[in-house]
Amino acid sequence: MNDSDAQGERPARDLDDVADREELRRRYAMLLQELRVVLPGVQVLMAFLLTAPFAQRFSDLDDLGRNAYLLALTSAMSSFFCLLSPTVFHRVADRTARRTRLIWSIRLAVIGIILLAVALTSALWCITRLVFGTTEANVIAGAAIAVFAIVWVALPVAVGRQRPEAG
Secondary structure, eight states, X not given: OOOOSSTTOOOGGGXXXXXXXXXXXXXXXXXXXXXXXXXXXXXXXXXHHHHGGGSTTGGGOOHHHHHHHHHHHHHHHHHHHHHHHHHHHHHHSOTTOXXXXXXXXXXXXXXXXXXXXXXXXXXXXXXXXXXXXXXXXXXXHHHHHHHHIIIIIIHHHHHHHOOOOOO
């Protein structure tokens, strides 16, 4: 897992809490800004998942469907915890432990995004299976996993490996 946020930047583990204070603050502020974009989506997903059992057709779910719902619910809540943690670290953790706070915040943000993908895929599979059937649910969930892998993993890794053109 890479703890630098741009090509050519030193990894956060190589930064000094005192000498690189402003760089650490800048990176932390950037991370918190990124999380402000993600969190409303997770909140909407959680709201949907928390109200779903009260929907009319929820009782139609079989054991497999209920297990998929449970996976979606618990991974969404876990994602929410992980994605909120950098904000909590910012307010609660030792202010002089800048490097450690940043490293753990990046790790938790990545874990939170992975858990979000699990929650979205599980919820999608559960709903698609209930409405259309298992085969369709497997195809749709498989496609979602492929999109997550390409857009959230392969593309960022490929972009990170590109060298800037010499000007």
